[in-house]
Amino acid sequence: MGKRVALLTGGGDCPGLNAVIRAVTRRSLDRGYEVVGAREGWRGLVEGRFQPLDDRTISGILPRGGTILGTTRTNPYKEEGGVDRVLMNLAAEGLDALVAVGGEDTLGVASRLHEEHGFPVVGVPKTIDNDLSATDYTFGFDTAVTIATEAIDRLHTTAESHNRVMVVEVMGRHTGWIAVMSGMAGGADVILIPEHPITIEEACADIERRHARGKDFSIVVVSEGYELTYASGETQQIAQEPAATDQFGHVRLGGVGHVLATEIESRTGFETRVTVLGHVQRGGTPTPRDRILATRYGLQAADLVHEERWGTMAALRGDDIVAVPLREAVAELKTVPPAFYEAAKTFFG
Ligand code: F6P
Numbered sequence: 001m002g003k004r005v006a007l008l009t010g011g012g013d014c015p016g017l018n019a020v021i022r023a024v025t026r027r028s029l030d031r032g033y034e035v036v037g038a039r040e041g042w043r044g045l046v047e048g049r050f051q052p053l054d055d056r057t058i059s060g061i062l063p064r065g066g067t068i069l070g071t072t073r074t075n076p077y078k079e080e081g082g083v084d085r086v087l088m089n090l091a092a093e094g095l096d097a098l099v100a101v102g103g104e105d106t107l108g109v110a111s112r113l114h115e116e117h118g119f120p121v122v123g124v125p126k127t128i129d130n131d132l133s134a135t136d137y138t139f140g141f142d143t144a145v146t147i148a149t150e151a152i153d154r155l156h157t158t159a160e161s162h163n164r165v166m167v168v169e170v171m172g173r174h175t176g177w178i179a180v181m182s183g184m185a186g187g188a189d190v191i192l193i194p195e196h197p198i199t200i201e202e203a204c205a206d207i208e209r210r211h212a213r214g215k216d217f218s219i220v221v222v223s224e225g226y227e228l229t230y231a232s233g234e235t236q237q238i239a240q241e242p243a244a245t246d247q248f249g250h251v252r253l254g255g256v257g258h259v260l261a262t263e264i265e266s267r268t269g270f271e272t273r274v275t276v277l278g279h280v281q282r283g284g285t286p287t288p289r290d291r292i293l294a295t296r297y298g299l300q301a302a303d304l305v306h307e308e309r310w311g312t313m314a315a316l317r318g319d320d321i322v323a324v325p326l327r328e329a330v331a332e333l334k335t336v337p338p339a340f341y342e343a344a345k346t347f348f349g
Contacts, residue, residue, distance in 0.1 A: 003033045003096040005305055006050065009067040010041030010074070010106030014128045014140030015286035016294035017067035020101050022058040023298025024124075024305075029055065031306060036093070041102070042109060043074035046082050048089040062291060065284045075247035076109060087117060096120060097305040103127035103138070104330050105248040107313065111326040114311040122304040123313035123326050124297045128282055130177040134329040135315035139294040144171065144281040145181045151277055152186030152219060159217040165207060165264055165272040169257030171281050172223045173250070176336050178281065179223035184344045189218040191344050192260070194225040195335045200260070201231045204267045206349035211270065218270075222260055224253040254278070296321045 005028050009017045025035045035053040038044030051057075051069070061068055076082030090098070100110040101124040113119035125135045128144035148170050159166040168188075172178040176193020183191035189210055190203045207218045228236040238256040245251055257274045265272040286294065293316065300314035300321045312323040 003028075003305065004094050005033050005035050005097045005099065005302075006038050006045075006093065006095045007035065007053065007069070007099040008038035008041055008044055008101065008106075009069050009071045009126070010100065010102040010109075011071060011127070012073075012103070012282060013066050013071050014126055014282050015065045015143040015284060016139035016290040017071075017101060017126065018061035018064045019286060019291050019294035020124050020126070020139070020298040020301070021053065021068060022061055023295045024099050024302045025053045025058045027299050027302035028305070036095075037069040038098075040070040040072045041074050041106060042076050042086070043072045044069070045086040045089055045098075046074060046076050046079055048085070048092065050093060062295075063285045065286065073105065073246045073248060075105065077112070078247040083113070083117075086113065087119075090119070097122070099124060099301045099305060101126050103129065104132060104333070107132070107326055108330045111311070111330050114326060118310070120308070120310045121326075122301050122310065123329065124301050125313060125315060125329060128178065129172050129175055131173065131175040131333045131335070132329050133332055133334045134313065134324040136318070137293065137316050139290045139297060140282070140286070141177065142289040142293070143284075143287045144178050145185065146287050147281050147284075148178055148182030148277055149185040151275065152182060152188060152221065155219060155275060156186075159219060162271070163216040165218045165220060165261070165268070165270045167220045167222060167257045167261045167264065167272060167274045169222050169224055169254070169274065169276040171277070172225060173253060174225045175333060176223040176226070176341075179221050180336050180341060180344050183221035184347075186219065186221070187347065188221040190220045190348050192220070192222040192226040193336060193341065194223055194227065196338060196341045197227060197229040197235070199229050199231045200263050200267070204264060207264065207268055207270065209349040220260070220264065222257055224256060226256055228256065228259060228263070
């Protein structure tokens with residue numbers, strides 16, 4: 001029997017979302033199914049706002065960044081009557097299935113709705129942060145790392161010309177995947193990440209050792225979630241003001257690069273500048289790798305809908321796209337393994 005399938009993109013946008021929308025839609029239309037997009041993440045399900053997805057809507061969107069459906073960080077569990085309205089709109093729209101494309105927050109809602117209400121949902125893992133368990137990589141991450149690496153390459157030449165320390169702040173929330181990968185690819189001299197916090201004193205010693213070897217400039221990559229850590233044991237997380245949290249309880253990180261630069265300059269005496277890459281890491285066209293990964297995830301999600309394997313998520317294991325329980329994907333954050341960070345540290349200083 002033909003199905004009516006809805007699709008939503010939730011949380012922070014990232015390159016590759018449109019590639020998923022295209023793949024889910026194309027495969028589902030080929031099966032004779034109807035496809036609709038929920039506007040702006042879970043908000044579309046709460047408010048009952050949908051748009052049809054057909055061959056024309058998905059034409060030409062593969063290389064486009066962002067999401068044609070819009071996105072928000074709406075959490076139905078935090079809205080008055082939100083979950084009831086989601087269930088009501090699912091029925092009112094005559095929907096048989098939902099494909100939820102998102103990170104730990106969006107998929108956390110999907111997993112909970114499935115477990116508590118038998119909601120017919122499958123997930124697709126998205127985030128530039130790459131912090132979702134149960135999959136080797138999320139799409140969007142490769143593009144963010146590519147953008148950050150290019151920035152580091154560019155900062156090298158200006159750092160060298162001026163004999164400066166350049167601090168580059170990258171995103172990643174509470175994990176250092178973007179920092180460690182772009183830092184390694186770009187040949188950073190120090191990388192600071194939340195999972196394995198080296199102290200400010202150690203970072204400065206690395207920079208001074210490098211200068212003692214005759215290298216008068218340094219590149220320092222810091223992840224936005226790195227807590228300033230001192231040899232005394234004192235730590236400090238830097239967040240943006242006002243320190244309000246979103247509906248998923250996240251503070252807005254950002255700003256650690258500036259504090260770190262002040263510390264480096266005052267402790268080493270080396271002139272220091274800061275670049276905060278911010279949302280540039282999320283904008284623009286996806287890399288070929290992300291386009292392909294997002295497409296493969298989308299096709300898998302459409303197949304999971306066809307097979308009615310609710311409560312599962314498309315995931316990458318090695319080179320294979322497989323299905324894993326949504327519950328596993330959101331159980332805990334996937335952090336940078338110690339061995340990976342140790343490899344990066346070989347090149348510090
Ligand atoms: O989760 C993706 C991400 O870009 C994080 O790296 C960052 O901390 C956050 O989203 C920024 O969120 P917003 O787009 O709401 O400023």
